Amino acid sequence: MRAANTTLWDPLVRLFHWSIALIFIANYFFNEAGDDWHQWLGYVAVAWLVVRSLWGFMGGKGAARWADFFPTPARLAVHTKALLRGEAYHRMGHSPLGALVMLLMMLGIFLLGVTGYMLEEVDYFWGEQWVEDVHEWIANSVMALVVVHVSAALFESYRLKENLPLSMITGKRRPLD
Numbered sequence: 001m002r003a004a005n006t007t008l009w010d011p012l013v014r015l016f017h018w019s020i021a022l023i024f025i026a027n028y029f030f031n032e033a034g035d036d037w038h039q040w041l042g043y044v045a046v047a048w049l050v051v052r053s054l055w056g057f058m059g060g061k062g063a064a065r066w067a068d069f070f071p072t073p074a075r076l077a078v079h080t081k082a083l084l085r086g087e088a089y090h091r092m093g094h095s096p097l098g099a100l101v102m103l104l105m106m107l108g109i110f111l112l113g114v115t116g117y118m119l120e121e122v123d124y125f126w127g128e129q130w131v132e133d134v135h136e137w138i139a140n141s142v143m144a145l146v147v148v149h150v151s152a153a154l155f156e157s158y159r160l161k162e163n164l165p166l167s168m169i170t171g172k173r174r175p176l177d
Contacts, residue, residue, distance in 0.1 A: 005170075005172035005173060005174050005175075006092075006172065006173060006174070006175050007171055007172060008062070008063050008092055008093065008167050008171060008172060008173040009063060009064070009167060009168055009171045010059075010060045010061075010064055010171065011171065012051070012052075012055055012059065012060065012064075013052070013055070013060065013063075013064050014168055014169070014171055016048050016051065016052045016055075017168055018168075019044075019045075019048055020045055020048055020049075020109060021146075023041045023042075023044060023045045023048075024045070024109065024142065024143075024146070026041055027041050027042065027045075027139075028139060028143060033132075033135075034119070034120065038116075039116065039120055042112065042113050042116045042117075043113070045109050045112075045113060046109070046110060046113035049106055049109060049110050049113075052106070053106075062092070062093065063092055063093030063094070068093055069093050069094040069095075069096070069098075069099040070099065071096040071097070071099040071100040071103065072096070075096035076096045076097065076100065078096070079095055079096040079097055080097070083097075088159070088160055090160055090176055091176065092173065092175075092176060095156075097152075098149075098152065098153075101145055101148055101149050101152070102149070104145055105142055105145045105146065105149065108138050108139075108141055108142035108145065109142060111138050112135060112138050112139060112142065115131055115134050115135040115138060116135060118131050119131050119132060119135060153165050162174065
């Protein structure tokens with residue numbers, strides 16, 4: 001008999017995750033760059049990043065804490081070796097490679113906010129093509145990371161026989177065996 005599911009992701013982490021996902025998709029596919037919705041959603045995304053960053057130090061517990069999953073070189077090496085050997089790397093919260101991708105996505109969203117602000121609010125950069133090009137390159141890079149993130153979550157769900165995306169909806173996950 002399996003043990004009851006345990007709480008993994010607290011409500012703030014889940015709300016952050018889905019808010020950022022929806023904002024990014026809305027701005028990438030549906031909002032014209034520079035229009036009011038695009039700008040305001042970008043500001044909301046950066047505000048969410050600040051909240052989530054602070055929450056990683058001060059709030060939540062376990063999987064929400066930076067110390068729990070920060071992708072140190074040692075953690076990345078162990079995880080990579082397990083993957084290369086075809087071994088399961090089963091842990092609560094983010095895997096080291098998953099954490100690295102998550103942090104890169106967060107950095108990308110932050111840099112989108114910075115370059116978007118530069119394009120619209122800083123007179124010195126207004127109309128500068130290179131800033132627009134960098135903004136677009138970052139957006140495309142974040143989209144590539146999103147594809148990696150979703151693909152890896154689905155692949156690992158299949159490989160580990162566990163629905164990992166469901167835990168980001170319910171906040172629950174079965175305990176490690």
